[in-house]
Amino acid sequence: MDNAAVSEPEESTAVTLLGPAQIRDLAARLGIRPTKQWGQNFVIDKGTVRRIVRASEITAEDVVLEVGPGLGSLTLAMLPHARHVTALEIDPVLAEQLPRTVADLAPDLLDRLDVVHADALRVAEIPGPAPTALVANLPYNVAVPVVLHLLATVPTLETVLVMVQLEVAERLAAGPGSKVYGVPSVKAGWYAEVTGAGRIGRTVFWPAPNVDSGLVRMVRRDPPVTLATxxxxxxxxxxxxxxxxxxxxxxxxxxxxxxxxxxxxxxxxxxxxxxxxxxxxxxxxxxxxxxxxxxxxxxx
Structure with missing residues (x-):
């Protein structure tokens, strides 16, 4: 696929992305203080969200599932490229605010967005059009369970591009014989071909975590042919x-x-x-x- 074809929005669907000052101002107005409980580290760098969109290779045919959209940095970057985005947000305040943010900054694209107030680990069915791609900045503390749960429960997912803690990214993408190859590697491999897609520094987040992050790309494949479940x-x-x-x-x-x-x-x-x-x-x-x-x- 020609990445350049999906790297930037067309002029007619250009949107204003959130920068550091806007994100902090919006959080202050909402009374939001990022919590460790929900693993909230908001991306404040426009270049990083554009990079994630490019790496995801989503197209105008894709229905994207986003987990933990937060204040909407990545959501806004994806909307010009996708047919639809369904965002699962566990924080009720953020879930209520996200459509308003999109209405302010990308009103022509609001009809492409559905926001669902839900815990991604508990959701059994995704409302709306069937997702074809998972693209998300995942909370570090639940990244692996979320990915495995969604691969198991949303069979229409064809591709995954997630940003996770670097150590977790390396484990997910590891092959047999690697020192970090383990349970996440094997279980992810049941569903998909898994590869690393780059490293992300900690300074692109607010608040900045104590570790770097990594991008992981997965492409769905058939599970092994076996008589075992x-x-x-x-x-x-x-x-x-x-x-x-x-x-x-x-x-x-x-x-x-x-x-x-x-x-x-x-x-x-x-x-x-x-x-x-x-x-x-x-x-x-x-x-x-x-x-x-x-x-x-x-x-x-």
Whole structure:
């Protein structure tokens, strides 16, 4: 895709983006003080939100799902490029204000926006048109659960571009054999091809966090072909990394019922019992799940 084709809005749909002074003034008028509880760090740099939009590669055909829009910095940058944006906001004051901000700064694009006052971790169905892309500056404390929950519950999502804590970005994009490869890497890999999309400094936020951030891009793919259910595969992943320094024979002994049973399942799946979880692919975990030495199945 030609990124230049979606990097800047057309002149007819140009919008005024929020800068540092506007964001602080708006927060002051609303009585908003960013809270750690909801992981609020507002992006105050116009170049950063433009960069996120470019990296997302959204087009005029996309329905974008945004989680935690906050004061609207990224929302305003996306509206000229997307067919529609549905923003999930947990803070009731921010949820009420966002349409007003768009009405003030981009009135011609207000009909492209829906704001839903909801917790992204609890939402089971997204109202309005079916989202095709998730683009968000995610709260650090819930980034991985939010991404995995939405990939599981919104099957129409084709792409994801999220900004998260740099350490989390590296874990999500890590491959087998990496020191940071783990549960988030494998579970995200069940749904999508995951790649890092760049590093973001801490000074673009208000308040500035104590760590840098990273962009992660995901492109939906079919899950591994397996007789095991997703919960069954994820149960193996959780067990393997709960004691990641142990061999798989030892780490999976509780899951299988004993060390001997774990070894039997691993050998049946053509996996070395002496290996560790950090070297396995999501396909390997799926094969192991198929060979759990009992007939009970985790409920779908």
């Amino acid at each position: 997703r919960p069954e595969v994820f149960a193996v992943v959780d067990a393997a990394f709960a004691q990641r320094r142990k061999t798989l024979r030892a780490a999976l002994s509780g899951w299988a019922g004993s060390g001997a049973a774990a070894e039997q399942a691993l050998r049946a799946a053509s996996v070395d019992p002496r290996a560790r979880g950090e070297v396995l692919t999501v396909e390997d975990f799926a094969r192991i799940a198929e060979h759990r030495p009992r007939t009970e199945r985790v409920e779908r």
